[in-house]
Amino acid sequence: MASLENGKYAYAFSSGCAAMHACLSLLSSKQHIIASNDLYGGTYRLFEGVFKPYGIEVSYVDTTESTNILKAIKSNTKMVWIETPSNPLLKLTDLEDVAKICKNKKLISVVDNTFASPYLQTPLNFGIDIVVHSSTKYIGGHSDIIGGVVVTNNKEYASRIAFIQNSVGAVPSPFEAWLILRSVKTLSIRMEKHSSNALQIANYLSKSKYVKKLYYPTFSYEKQRKILKKQMKLPGGMVSFELDGDSKTTKKFCSKTKIFTLAESLGGVESLIDHVASMTHAYLGKKRQMEMGLKDNLIRLSVGIENVDDLIYDLEQAFKATFK
Numbered sequence: 001m002a003s004l005e006n007g008k009y010a011y012a013f014s015s016g017c018a019a020m021h022a023c024l025s026l027l028s029s030k031q032h033i034i035a036s037n038d039l040y041g042g043t044y045r046l047f048e049g050v051f052k053p054y055g056i057e058v059s060y061v062d063t064t065e066s067t068n069i070l071k072a073i074k075s076n077t078k079m080v081w082i083e084t085p086s087n088p089l090l091k092l093t094d095l096e097d098v099a100k101i102c103k104n105k106k107l108i109s110v111v112d113n114t115f116a117s118p119y120l121q122t123p124l125n126f127g128i129d130i131v132v133h134s135s136t137k138y139i140g141g142h143s144d145i146i147g148g149v150v151v152t153n154n155k156e157y158a159s160r161i162a163f164i165q166n167s168v169g170a171v172p173s174p175f176e177a178w179l180i181l182r183s184v185k186t187l188s189i190r191m192e193k194h195s196s197n198a199l200q201i202a203n204y205l206s207k208s209k210y211v212k213k214l215y216y217p218t219f220s221y222e223k224q225r226k227i228l229k230k231q232m233k234l235p236g237g238m239v240s241f242e243l244d245g246d247s248k249t250t251k252k253f254c255s256k257t258k259i260f261t262l263a264e265s266l267g268g269v270e271s272l273i274d275h276v277a278s279m280t281h282a283y284l285g286k287k288r289q290m291e292m293g294l295k296d297n298l299i300r301l302s303v304g305i306e307n308v309d310d311l312i313y314d315l316e317q318a319f320k321a322t323f324k
């Protein structure tokens, strides 16, 4: 994992959540984190439900504009936590900008690189301090393991994370470590196929009369496309979109696909569909969902490596069954 991310030190954990927990253990009470406001629901839950009671503060900002990070810095700020592409709106944050700000202000920069995988993006190369992964997703790739990884070039952070790994004990079993090694052998070809399928699906959705809004980096505004070009090899396998309908219609659509399985998680060879508001991001609650722009009609696809014609046909028949 260290060599894939071009880092010196890597530590394996029993889940992505355990890996994130280890990174957050670099902080102490009364310190402050600036985090992307479009974030994996479980990261928000970890911040709010586990670290907040220990006295750690978190501000959520739109990190796609680095000036928002600068504005949010306080005297006790210690860490900047970025997700790019973000979950579920697939917004990109400029890694080089974030690394520069953090170096200047002596903050620890952390990037959750789960959505990109090290094949598509290597944040340490842009000067980021720590990369965290849920290897449950693309690195595992087969929806048969739960795991997490932390990678860094910084010796001091590495030794603290190793200490936490040993002290807390959230480590993977040998069998799961073996499964990850099996998975990594096909990471490059899987990521190529996830991305090319996702791009074709995004193209298809961009022309559909049932789609109100599409979220995919290639279809975003120019500044986002520039970031894409600068730091990602390909735009990845996740596609989100708003259906032209209410919550009920959206749930109906999600139940009509036959190849896309209705399930949380992502990054496996088989395609999944997620009703964001009631599934992956339900913990946020209505108010926070609205603040983050996560509407009832938002759907997130984890595009697998199946034949893309079958996947498009599946979406087509689900649209027809929903809107008949």
Ligand SMILES: *Cc1c(COP(=O)(O)O)cnc(C)c1O
Binding pocket: 015, 016, 017, 018, 040, 042, 043, 083, 087, 112, 114, 115, 133, 134, 135, 136, 137, 146, 147, 148
């Ligand atoms: C799933 C996920 C996690 C948490 O990982 P687990 O392995 O499920 O604990 C963290 N970040 C992102 C972006 C994820 O998608």
